Amino acid sequence: MLKSLPSVSLRPYAKDDFYLLQLANAPDMTRYIGGPESEEKVGKRHERYLALQHHATDRMFSIVLPDGTQAGCIGYWEHVWNGESVYEMGWFTLPALQGQGIGTAALKAAIAAAASDGHFSHACAFPSISNLPSNAICRKAGLNLVGECRFEYPKGSFMTCNEWRVELGNG
Helix, strand or coil: CCCCCCCCEEEECCHHHHHHHHHHCCHHHHCCCCCCCCHHHHHHHHHHHHHHHHCCCCEEEEEECCCCCEEEEEEEEEEEECCEEEEEEEEEECHHHCCCCHHHHHHHHHHHHHHHHCCCCEEEECCECCCHHHHHHHHHCCCEEEEEEEEECCCCCEEEEEEEEEECCCC
16 A cells, blocks of 8 residues: 655745754764764855755755644755766755655655756756665655766765666756
8 A cells, every 4th residue: 555645845945944954964864975064064054055045956945844844955956967967866854754755755846846947857866875765765756766876975985876867857
């Protein structure tokens, strides 16, 4: 029996969302992407996310549940992959809300938003091959597994990821 996805909305990332980045900057939340960042780096990330409100192609959102609870963040940004400009997608769901389909619902909503933006024909996600929950979210949200790849994140550090891809219908 298929479980229905929860209702979520995506709200543009705002100044008051800094606490979400702070909560996500924990060892259990960052183990697949190199570990926690310094408070200074988290602050710079916050400023970058705020600046995306004025960017032509890149977006960052807060994931909001119907009762107003903020469940995490999701976004997409231009990335050149194998010579093609695509949207790279990234997200996190706060630990207390994981395993409820929120990440999948948010990724589906972000894919729809990226398709509506109309800039690129594909979106990709690159979760670590060890990050089983994020790989499951990609599969459940309708992305297609292309295969394993080496991906640089954070800058200067390479990891083995799965490349997931979805057509946005803008090509």
